[in-house]
Amino acid sequence: MSLSTSASTDNSLKSHQLSAITSLLSSSDSSTNSDPWKILIYDTHTRSIISPLLSVSSLRSLGVTLHLMLHSDRDPIPDVTAVYFVLPTKENLDRIARDCSRNLYKSAKIASCGRMERRTMEEFAGLVVTTGGLGKIETLSDHYVDFVSLEGRLFHLGVKESYCLYNHPSANEEEMNRCMERICTGLFSVVATLGVLPVIRCERGGSAEMVSRRLCKLLEEHPTLRKHAVVGSGQHGSSRPVLVVMDRNVDLVTPLQHVSTYQALVDDVLDHEANRVEFSVSASSDAGNSKAPVRKKLDVDPDSDPFYSRQKFNPFPEAIESNGTELQDVTERESHIRSKTSEGTGGSNLRSDNAPSTDLATAVESLPLLLERKKKLEVHTSILQACMNEIAARDIPQFYELETALATGSYKSDPSKAKQLVKDLVTDPSKGNIDDKVRVIMVYMLAVAAKNADVDEVVQAMKESLETKGLASSSQPSEANTSTATRGVLTKQDRLRLDNGIKAIEYLKKIRSMIPSMNVIQQEDSSSYYGASGTASSDMITSFMARATNQATGLLAKATDRLGNMMGKIHKHRATTIVENIIEMRPNTEDDEYLYLDPRVKGDVDVAALRNVTTRAPVREVIAFMIGGGCYGEYQNLQLVGKKVTYGCTELVDPCTFVDYLAKLV
The missing domain is CATH 3.40.50.1910 (Sec1/Munc18 (SM) protein, domain 2)
Known part of the structure; x- marks a missing residue:
């Protein structure tokens, strides 16, 4: 059994878990005459635990030369110790016992990510004795790391x-x-x-x-x-x-609401899981020849990526602006260093004084770090662009603004106006996809405690509008949650999403009376803004608009008329x-x-x-x-x-x- 009791550098949960798993893998080297090289075998669950913590190079530094899925077909490697890091399920333990009986590896060290019940342990012991694999097992231990730290x-x-x-x-x-x-x-x-x-x-x-x-x-x-x-x-x-x-x-309002901060928007409008972002981009093509969209996969680590760490909680417009400013600064510094390097290689620049050569050496040494920073910023430029495409195509700020007003009680004393505003938004074919429309209806019914008859009226209006007007065409290639329907036509996928959304609304209608705490009003924080005060917040938007107006091209300029109302007051x-x-x-x-x-x-x-x-x-x-x-x-x-x-x-x-x-x- 392993418990974490040692101090960690940043004392965060993730750092403690990393320390525990590093110790788990390192401990397999401590036995007498043990080969420091090993293979790691994990299941789907434990792979999700390790992925955010250790890269392939990090695993290699811990002596892991190969990492394989438990339930995949694996060839024998008789001279190497196998570390099994798994969830202690019957299926997993049965497979380990089978591996031991087949002599796939020199020895097996079994590390359970959670607590293994005594009955499970006894059943496993009986199985390895019966199948003849007991001699292969060196250790069996519990390691309480059964969670995923992102x-x-x-x-x-x-x-x-x-x-x-x-x-x-x-x-x-x-x-x-x-x-x-x-x-x-x-x-x-x-x-x-x-x-x-x-x-x-x-x-x-x-x-x-x-x-x-x-x-x-x-x-x-x-x-x-x-x-x-x-x-x-x-x-x-x-x-x-x-x-x-x-x-x-x-x-139930918060997990349904539209959001305005960078990280939360990425999770909402793009495919985002385990710090990996996926989206489709239009492929370059020759004149007259169209090509299928290309799927892009990018990894973003909020702890090791300085830009993401600074901007993940900030409003989306701020992230766009910061990305442009930082990228321009890095590009200028790169050009300056390259020009100095070019000058430094010319014979006419050689002098007995070593000052120029010292400056040149410093510049050359700083270039790799600068290029790495530029590479990370360019990753975020791609992600910001993908988000912006979705935001513009679906006019997400309209949904965010109305939902925020509903959730903070702006229409608590005027439910009829709230109903009309929601109705107008969900019947506008140029606004949102089907999920956007369903979500704003759900926020309306929960935050305003709308009557079922009013909810039914809004839902019916949405259905009729979709049947007659359809949805505006998306500017983006097809995404999982983005409609590609042309105006006046609903695809099969759209109809499935609509039916699904109506079922979800019906469920909330049934249970909200049983759970009074559902009908909650989020509290505005009068002292907390994305600016610093009400005036500061307004000034920030004005400044943002002014800077964007001065740019003829670029992502910031394109965002100007779309994102102004996504830089508002924070509400708890x-x-x-x-x-x-x-x-x-x-x-x-x-x-x-x-x-x-x-x-x-x-x-x-x-x-x-x-x-x-x-x-x-x-x-x-x-x-x-x-x-x-x-x-x-x-x-x-x-x-x-x-x-x-x-x-x-x-x-x-x-x-x-x-x-x-x-x-x-x-």
Whole structure:
């Protein structure tokens, strides 16, 4: 068993997990007469864990000469040790036992990414004894790293269709328990990897309480973690992190809303998974000869890419402007260095004084780093262009602006105006694709608590408009969630998306009365803007427009008339408000309703009594976890809390996929 107790350079969850997995792979070299070279065998789940952490070159530096999928056809390599890093399922362990019996490798070291149950271990032991492969197994160990770290403070558990798993009307108790247990063990891995013993706060009832109580019990029964994590912890967790566990049903508006920040927009309008972005671009062609679009795949690491790290939370127009400015600066510096290099090679420039040669050497040394930076900026230029194409074709700022107004209560006292604005937008054939239209209707019905009759009226108007007018042609090659229908004609794919969207709307109509917390109004933060104040925000837009007007060509100029209203005021989403209320222990808020569970205290802690303790230290770190799926918009919004917030979820879901989940529950 492995627990993370050592300090990390940046102390983030991702760095702790990287340290744990590096130790896992390095430990296989420690046995006597062990060959330092090894092969790594993983399953689909553990590959998703390793991919954001270790590149091929990094694996090679750890002695991994080859990495293979567990369930692929593999040739024998009898002189090499195999490290099996897998999820401890029966299917996986059966395959490992089969490999051992076939003598594929010199020896096998089995590392479970999570906890292996005693019964599973006993069954596996019996199997390898029966098949004759026991002699091949050197070690069998648990490593609590069963989660995917995409960034320093962003993780998910890889539980696919998690919202459907526990909300489906036909889900039985056994399926529910299995789902909750899977989430609990994943969260335990997070806590164990960090080497902390958090205070747990959760909503009463439902999935959040089920998971939290199981996790608390698991932590109570784990002496190793308690021993390491108890050092430096104050009474009632005064210096310990707070783990806030929430259910997706507490806010269904956020995962459906259109967004304005760079990273969240990439996830919304392009194919984006595991820090890889994919999109189609028009292929260059000879005159008169059309070519099929080319699929582009680009990797972006928010931790190692300076531009992405700085711009991922910023409004899309700011990212465009910064990309252009930085790229121009790098290009000018590159030209300057190359000109100096060219001058330095001429015989007439040679002097006894070594100053020119020193300058030349410095310039030459800086060129590779400059070219690498330029390469990364050009990657973002391509991504920004792809996003801009989608934004322009679908007029996404119109949806973002209206949804923001609805979500922050601008039309709370005028529901008829809200209905008309939504109706006008979804019946305009030049605005959005079918998913855009469905999403704004769903935000309208949830944020305004619209009557079913009004929702039906808007849906019917949308259907009639699509049947008679269709959709405006997209300027982009076909994407998964982008219609290519010509005006007045709906494709088969469009009709499927429309039917799917209507099913999702019907599901929300059925359940929203049972979950009052769904109808929430997001709170505007009067002190937080993308500028610094209301005036500053307006000035920023004006300045942005002025600079764009001065450019005859380029992405910034093209964006001018499309993106002005995507640089507005920040508003706090439901999860952000909940976390703030809990860590500040504000009375008459969610803090009164959320359970307080402490693995070091028997029974539930009385929140009201704890609030009166005058020596209570402030919370310095928070882990906010969403059961049922999370999104980039929510992750980014939680940074408004002003503390170190690590955001996690059962899975990261883009808005269109979340609509699909809702449709499956009808």
